[in-house]
Amino acid sequence: MYGLGILKGLGVTIRHFFNSYIExxxxxxxxxxxxxxxxxxxxSLDSIGIFTVQYPDExxxxxxxxxxxxxxxxxDADHPERPGHDWCTSCGICAKVCPPQCIWIVRGEDPVTKxxxxxxxxxxxxxxxxxxxGYCAEFCPFDAIKMDHNYELASYDRTGRHIYDLPKLRKPLSYWKTxxxxxxxxxxxxxxxxxHPDVIKEKKKQADAAAKAAAAKPAPAPVAEVKTTAVAPGNVAAVSEKAADISAEQAATARAAETVAAQAEAVAPAVDEEAAKAERLRKREEALARKRAKDQGGG
Ligand code: SF4
Ligand code: SF4
Structure with missing residues (x-):
């Protein structure tokens, strides 16, 4: 039937029209x-009808x-150690990688040493x-530059308002978290x-140094050390055999000592007898010498 497609199309439009009001x-x-x-x-994809936002009110x-x-x-302003401190280290990487070269950086210097x-x-x-x-944010090694969500930047004053300087560019970490x-x-x-990555690195360095210093301290004198040797279950029989051998050796040594003592006891009276014999001979020699001297004196 001619015109059916047109009617179908109009039906879709009318359905969207009313769905918009329903939503x-x-x-x-x-x-x-x-x-x-x-x-x-x-x-979202679940939404039906035509969706119009009344920007800038919505x-x-x-x-x-x-x-x-x-x-x-x-x-952040309430940071305990470096409130409001820049994360940027002015390394210049973002300025180098920026395709249209729209970043300029002046590196800070120490007022005394320069x-x-x-x-x-x-x-x-x-x-x-x-x-x-987003290249600058992608390449920054310190997570110091991020892409903002604020897109309402239009103004009539290009030079005064569209060259962003440090006060305009700075936003706290808590904003990025939000x-x-x-x-x-x-x-x-x-x-x-x-x-900040440098702060994390410094804290880690200090913790490592403290751990090293603690490890370098002299250890307290060890309490009596008892040496123990773990014996594998399979070696128990071997160890028992060894212990039995050692006991047998000790017993044999004791028996040998007893034999030597007995022999010494047996030898002792013979030694005493010899000494007594020598003493007797000495006394006899002395008596004979006295007799000879007496005989010569009497004759
Ligand atoms: S924003 Fe990042 S990459 Fe750019 S100068 Fe600072 S530290 Fe370097
Ligand atoms: S997003 Fe960053 S790198 Fe990209 S054009 Fe802008 S300033 Fe340059």
Whole structure:
């Protein structure tokens, strides 16, 4: 039938038209209360009808991976050790990799020694040239530069408002945690904590040094050491045999000692007899000598 396709098409349009009002009426209460989840639901695939946002009165939430011009991460104002401190070490990598070359960095220097220090003295990004590629954030080795979600940057003053300097670029770490909680948590896990990578490295170095110092201290004198030897179950018989051998050897040694003692006892009277015989001979010789002397004196 001619015109059936046209009627079908009009039917689809009319269905979407009425579905839009049904969805709007469903979310009207939440909208009035300022609940932004209503926009997320309208953006989802479950939503029906035509969906129009009354921008700028109504704004859609951007996804976590959304990226607009970069910002520089700083410590939170209530950080215990370095409140408000820049995470940027002014290494210059982001400026090198930026395809349209819209980043300028002036490295900080020590006011006394005039030596370079790892923090930026000045940092500029021309947001009209930035093409939101995210290379700077991708390549920064210190997680110090991140892509922002704020896209309302239009103004009539290009030179005064579109060259972002340090005060405009700085945002605390807590802000990054708010706009990209999943990515921030993944980065912290990869770094080994929520601190700046250099701070984490320094803390690890100190902990290692303390552990080394503790290990280098002289150990207390050991209490009497008892040497024990574990015997495998299969070797028990061998050990018992060895012990029996040792006992037999000891017994044989004891018997030999007894024999020697007995022999010594047997030899002892013979020795005594010899000594007595020698004594008798000596006395006899003395008596004969006295007799001879007497005979000579009497004659
Ligand atoms: S790469 Fe990171 S640390 Fe290096 S200058 Fe850029 S923002 Fe700073
Ligand atoms: S987002 Fe891309 S273009 Fe913009 S400053 Fe970073 S590297 Fe450059």
């Amino acid at each position: 709007d009426l469903r979310g009207a209460g939440a909208k009035l209360l300022g609940d932004e989840t209503v926009f997320r639901r309208r953006q 704004k859609l939430a951007v996804p976590e991976r959304f990226r607009f011009v970069p910002f520089l991460v700083t410590e 030596r370079p220090i790892p923090e930026p003295e000045a940092f500029f990004i021309d947001i009209d040239i930035c093409m939101n590629c 706009i990209a909680p999943t990515t921030a948590a993944e980065e912290a896990e990869a770094r080994g904590g929520w601190d």
